[in-house]
Amino acid sequence: MAITFQPSSYSGLVDQDNGMVSREIFVNSDIYAEEQERIFTRAWLFVGHESQVSKPGDFFVSSMGEESVILCRDRQGEIHVFLNSCMHRGMKVCRYDEGNTPIFTCPYHGWSFATDGALVGVPFYKDAYHEELDKSQWGLIRVPRMTNYKGGIWATWDPNAPDFLEYIGGFRTYLDILFDGWDGSEGGTEIIGGIEKWMVPSNWKFPAENFIGDRYHNISHRSVDLVGIGPSGQGRRDNSDREGAKSLDVSFPERGHGTVMFLRPEDAQPVASYQNDPIVADYFYQCEIARKERQGELWRILAGPGTIFPNMSFLPRQPRSIAVWHPRGPDQTEVWRWFLVDSSAPPEVKEFLRQYYIRYSGPAGLTEQDDMENWNYAHAASRGAMARRHHYNYQMGMGYAVTDFEDGGLKLEGTVLDTTKARAGEQNQRGFYNRWREFMAARDWDELATWRKNGSAC
Amino acid sequence: MVIANDPLAMLLLKQDVEAFLYHEANLLDDRRYEEWLDLLTDDVRYWVPMRRNVKFGELEREFTREGQDINWFDEGKTTLTQRVRQILTGVHWAEEPLSRLSHLVTNVEITEATPGADDAAEVSLRCRFIIYRNRVATETDILVGRREDRLRRVDGGWMIAQRQVFLDQNVLLAKNLTFFF
Numbered sequence: 001m002a003i004t005f006q007p008s009s010y011s012g013l014v015d016q017d018n019g020m021v022s023r024e025i026f027v028n029s030d031i032y033a034e035e036q037e038r039i040f041t042r043a044w045l046f047v048g049h050e051s052q053v054s055k056p057g058d059f060f061v062s063s064m065g066e067e068s069v070i071l072c073r074d075r076q077g078e079i080h081v082f083l084n085s086c087m088h089r090g091m092k093v094c095r096y097d098e099g100n101t102p103i104f105t106c107p108y109h110g111w112s113f114a115t116d117g118a119l120v121g122v123p124f125y126k127d128a129y130h131e132e133l134d135k136s137q138w139g140l141i142r143v144p145r146m147t148n149y150k151g152g153i154w155a156t157w158d159p160n161a162p163d164f165l166e167y168i169g170g171f172r173t174y175l176d177i178l179f180d181g182w183d184g185s186e187g188g189t190e191i192i193g194g195i196e197k198w199m200v201p202s203n204w205k206f207p208a209e210n211f212i213g214d215r216y217h218n219i220s221h222r223s224v225d226l227v228g229i230g231p232s233g234q235g236r237r238d239n240s241d242r243e244g245a246k247s248l249d250v251s252f253p254e255r256g257h258g259t260v261m262f263l264r265p266e267d268a269q270p271v272a273s274y275q276n277d278p279i280v281a282d283y284f285y286q287c288e289i290a291r292k293e294r295q296g297e298l299w300r301i302l303a304g305p306g307t308i309f310p311n312m313s314f315l316p317r318q319p320r321s322i323a324v325w326h327p328r329g330p331d332q333t334e335v336w337r338w339f340l341v342d343s344s345a346p347p348e349v350k351e352f353l354r355q356y357y358i359r360y361s362g363p364a365g366l367t368e369q370d371d372m373e374n375w376n377y378a379h380a381a382s383r384g385a386m387a388r389r390h391h392y393n394y395q396m397g398m399g400y401a402v403t404d405f406e407d408g409g410l411k412l413e414g415t416v417l418d419t420t421k422a423r424a425g426e427q428n429q430r431g432f433y434n435r436w437r438e439f440m441a442a443r444d445w446d447e448l449a450t451w452r453k454n455g456s457a458c
Numbered sequence: 459m460v461i462a463n464d465p466l467a468m469l470l471l472k473q474d475v476e477a478f479l480y481h482e483a484n485l486l487d488d489r490r491y492e493e494w495l496d497l498l499t500d501d502v503r504y505w506v507p508m509r510r511n512v513k514f515g516e517l518e519r520e521f522t523r524e525g526q527d528i529n530w531f532d533e534g535k536t537t538l539t540q541r542v543r544q545i546l547t548g549v550h551w552a553e554e555p556l557s558r559l560s561h562l563v564t565n566v567e568i569t570e571a572t573p574g575a576d577d578a579a580e581v582s583l584r585c586r587f588i589i590y591r592n593r594v595a596t597e598t599d600i601l602v603g604r605r606e607d608r609l610r611r612v613d614g615g616w617m618i619a620q621r622q623v624f625l626d627q628n629v630l631l632a633k634n635l636t637f638f639f
Contacts, residue, residue, distance in 0.1 A: 097510040097628070099519070194508050194528030198630035223550035227540045334629060339528055357528060359537050364506070364530045364635040366544055369552035372633045377594075 014437040019395035019426070021433050023388040026203040026379060031440075032330035039310050039439045040065030042158040042448070044167045046312035046324050047071050047081055049338060050151045051190040057100045057115055063326045063336070064155065069143070070094055070104070071153060074116040079148060081155045082117040082140040093140070097195075104140075113140050150179035150187035152322075160445040168308070169451065170413030171257040174250070177303040178316040181342045183290035184299075189320075189340045192354055196337035196362040202375035204311055204325040204333040205436070210371060211305045211313030211323065212258040213249045213428030215419060216396070220374055224366045229359050230318075231352070232275035236360060236367050237318040240271050241302055246407065249397075249417040251428045254451050256309025256435025258428030260419075262302040266408040280352045283345060297410045307428075309435050319357040331379065337362050394433070397425030467576035468568065475581055475609065476566050478616040483561035486638055491542040494638070498535055499610055499619045506531040506623040506639060508630075521624065530625075530635060538638075545636070552636045557593035559637055563605075564588075580619070581609045587623075591637060599632040601625060605639065 013022040013031075025031050045064045048071045052060040059072040061084060068084035070093075086093050091108035094101075103120070105112040112121035117140035122133060144159035152175075154164055161167065168175060181188025200207070210217065218225075221236060228234045245262040252258065270288035274280040292299040303316040311325040319339065326334040339357045341350045360367045381387060397417050405416035417425045442448045485494040498504075507521040507529045522529050544550045563585055568575075570582040584606050591599040608620035623639040 095511060096513055099513055099516060101513075192528050193526065194522035196508065196528060196530075196630075197628070198633065200633045220551065223544045223547040226547050226549075227544045229537075229540055337528075351525075354526075354528065355533070355537075358530075358532055359540070362530070363630055363633060366540065369634040369636050370550065373552040376597075376633060 010437045010440040014433045015391065016430065016434055016437075019393065019398050019430060020391035021394055022391050023382040025433075025436070026205060027330055027383045027388060029330050032203075032327070034440060035327065036065055038442075039436070040157075040327065042156065042161060042439065042445070043310050044145075044147075044154045044156045044161060044164055044308075045310075046308070046322065047146075047153045047155050049191045049340075050079065050148055050153060051343075052098065053079060055100065057102060058098075059094065059096075059101060059104075059115070060098045061094055061096065063324075063334070064143075064157070066327055068092060069155070070140070072115050072117075074114070075102075076116075078116065079146070079153060080116055081143045081146050081153070083142075085141070086111055087119065087138045087140065111138075117142050150176070151189060152179055158445060162445065162449055166449075167255065168257070169252055169255050171252050171255065171259070171306075171308065173298070173301070173413070174259045174261070174303050174306055174316065175308070175314075177301070178314050178320070178322070178340070181344065182284060182287035183342075184294040185344075188343055190343040192339045192341055192350070192357070194339075196335070198335055198363045199328070200333045200335055200372050200375060201331060202333055202372075202379040203330055204327040205432075206375040206379060207323065207325045207333065207335070207371070208307050208311055208313060209429045209432055210375070211315075212307035212432050213251070213260045213305070213425070215247070215249070215260055216424035216426075217371075217374070220370045221367055223370065227366065229356075229366050231280070231356055232273060238273040238275075240273055241268075243271070244268065245302060247419040247423070248405070248412070249401075249419050249425050249428050250412060251401070251415045251417070251431035252413075253415060253427075253431030253434045256432050256439075257307065258414075258431050259306030260304040260428070262304065263407060263410070264300040264302060266297075266300070268300060274352070277348070277352050279346065279348045283349045287342075297408075300410060307432065309432060310439075319360045320353070321357060321361060331383075335362075394426045394430050397422060397427055398430075400425070401427050464575050467574070468571075471571060471575045471578055471581065472566065472568055475568060475583060475616065476563075478609065479563045479566065479583075479585065479607075482618070483563050486561055487559050489556060491545060495535070495539055495542055497616075497618055498538065499612070499617045500535055502535050502538070502618055503620045504531055504533055504538055505529060505621070506625065506635075509625060509628055511628055524622075530630070531623075541638075550636070552634050555594065557591050557637065560590045562588040562590070579611050581616075583607050583609070587639065589637065589639065591632070601627070601632065601639075603627075603639075 047062045048060050053073040056075050062071050070084050073079050086106040088111050091106050093104040093106045103112050110123040114120045119135045119138045143155040146155040147164040224236050230237050232238050242262045244265045249260050274284050305315050307313040313323045315321050322338040324336045328334045401415045401417040405412040417427045419425045505524045512519045545553050565586040567584045571578040572580045589601045603625040606622040609616045610619040
């Protein structure tokens, strides 16, 4: 029986009341096609970092959903994002990954575009077009909305999408921890050269929900924890600063974003970390002191992995990095990984982090190799006619979250599940799929900006 | 440091080096990882860069840089040993059950022999590899590329002092790199 999905179908596929999600949304190609329309043309998507296009003419070819886009700094120094497809016959105008160019010339018929996307050259313009072609109408398609937030470049195809900061809402606190310097200085980060790109045979939502708050999958990483690749020689990360901390899962279900974090006790002080190297250890210790000074009680937040709906995930501390899960069909995800360091960190620190990032992350990373094995075979084993009749279970911790979390005078926005005793919960995943359902069903951003109707703060 | 002035010595050296490379490949394919580690010098450098699409004339930017950029691998013996230890835990799910691997090594060329071909203490070589990996039921990866090795003679046998691997892929088509090149 062919299944047709109407907007109303999605509430059955994501059963909020019972904490269940249909496997169809991961494996069904019709739903996948709908996602490209309803999610990836409307949501804010991460495109790249300004440090990748630091000089006029610098470009970095990125991806928004399935589609190739060019992130480019024009001759005047302004940053643009446009569709990497010639307006004449669709050819990819740039097939390089990055570089510097005065112009993008299409290799098919030779239309050429300036670094701001404007059509500036058309072969036979006089003779064949009789100078009647209005070049101003045929520049590369620019994203209608783009923002540079603390160096991160984001874009959306929907002109009616809310401003990026409204889209992020209270989740900004956690995004700031990613992009600010370790000492809390605003936007003090840069990308290390080399963006990891690789294919994972799994639906893009598997990694997105894993990063949003899956504390339950420690068994995945048993082997790396036994080996000990962390920056102090043990485990996969430093955990010394979690002494006495609460484990909190923070979700913004009306937006779909979420993160896990640890909240240090009120009287916590900076502790030693990065013990494998005294220079690095001292750098981070000094940064922690400076940040505590600068941020006061917010310093208590030890941010962990998170996801910004739909497909940008990040690790704000160890290893400090961004992952984007580009959809490539229901069964394939192309993962791109950016790695961040403090711009002002001494060379020894950058080098130490670079080595740690490499051994932790990506297809050759001792930690993440095991994640991909799980996403691969969880997806594969969910595709069958029988398997997809059964929903995944997301019931962990249902009914235990609060919306008015406060600890020692520190109030946290969002829906907060205390997992200190429980050790794991799935409210962040439920929040993600709640938002997924809304995106799939809503007609436009008037419907999607639910927080405006509810009168809650943006 | 030369080549070619003594063809017979070169032939013997090449034979010797190839025998070593095949032996090494067999250790990896036979999952004798600890014995493989014993073939690496303590100061070994193991580098597998990522590979960009760049404009003609900018090929010096094609590969991510050793010691500066993010690379697939850019490490020494400590991390390589950790990789082996991880496989040997038996709970490294990406290699549990273990993959079936075949390393094919071909197009071997000696590019430098010091001090000479007949008494080489160190040898640089270039070769091509095909790594066939098959795991679980139908999962298959084929990785092809160029390798540049530096071998050092220690106690009468060869050891690997440097390995550089230039993969013929941009977006890596394998979901992971849980094996050694």
